[in-house]
Amino acid sequence: MDLEIAGNVAIITASSRGLGKASARALANEGVKVVINGRDEQKLSATAEEIRETTGSKVLSIAGDIKERETLEDLVDGTLDRFGKLDHLVTSAGGPASGNTLDTSEEDWYEGFDLLVMSVFRLVKKAVPSIRKGDGGTIVNITSRSVKEALDSLVLSNSIRLSVIGLEKTLSRELAPEIRVNSILPGPHQTSRIDGLIDQAIERGEIEGRQQGIEEWSKSVPMGKLGDPEKLGSLVAFLSSPRASFINGAAIPVDGGSSRSNL
Ligand SMILES: NC(=O)c1ccc[n+]([C@@H]2O[C@H](COP(=O)([O-])OP(=O)(O)OC[C@H]3O[C@@H](n4cnc5c(N)ncnc54)[C@H](OP(=O)(O)O)[C@@H]3O)[C@@H](O)[C@H]2O)c1
Incomplete structure (x- = not known):
């Protein structure tokens, strides 16, 4: 299926690894010019090279911490300087600290808010005037199933990410x-x-080793396994395309059925 987004330009935050990287790769596979980001410059350059080689698409890397306003501004300014336009945002992030409520500090909460919420607000505020000039702009926020049901030992994710859904x-x-x-x-x-x-x-x-950890996480998923980031990336590319032109304001779980919430 041709997603009809070849030649478009996308910024994907926190994309040197994991779900952000898989999203960048999926968009680049569709011929989208991608701008990727992460704090570690070396890892980011290696990812940029890998995506260029495997997809043939143009890749710009802009290193920086998305908790900082300047990074978000650099991302938009750098994209417009290099590619002259902007069509899509994909907001991923690192994860906030794990732990139970009484183990977290005030700093953890403010840092989690900067990482997960202010990064999205600041990027959107800076980018939207440019995206509006195009035809078929999209924003996809990668959050967590923790917005549907509270997960153990993840009070910051359970609490702060709901703001992203409100936004x-x-x-x-x-x-x-x-x-x-x-x-x-x-x-x-x-x-x-x-x-x-x-x-x-x-x-x-709480557990003894990595293998036990993977087994425990897999047990919590009715599909009996962990998700494949590449498949989540395919959904990001689809949602960014005109094929999804009537999907707006949706919060779509990709969790193998692990959420027990009815809606
Ligand atoms: N994987 C899962 O099972 C899962 C499930 C539910 C929700 N999530 C959420 O989905 C998001 C992505 O998860 P993931 O699994 O892709 O994580 P990951 O594999 O740890 O990758 C995180 C990426 O974000 C970058 N990053 C982290 N902090 C950053 C910062 N302050 N500024 C800029 N870049 C930053 C990292 O690069 P640097 O370290 O070089 O900065 C890396 O590229 C997270 O918010 C996570 O909590 C993940």
């Missing part, structure tokens, strides 16, 4: 019909985020 729903009404805005709610996927959460559970003495 997304509001924007989907304010920016339509020029720009569609949707969210994806991933369940456990095979990325370094899950490895990190497993390592933290080992440190807390």
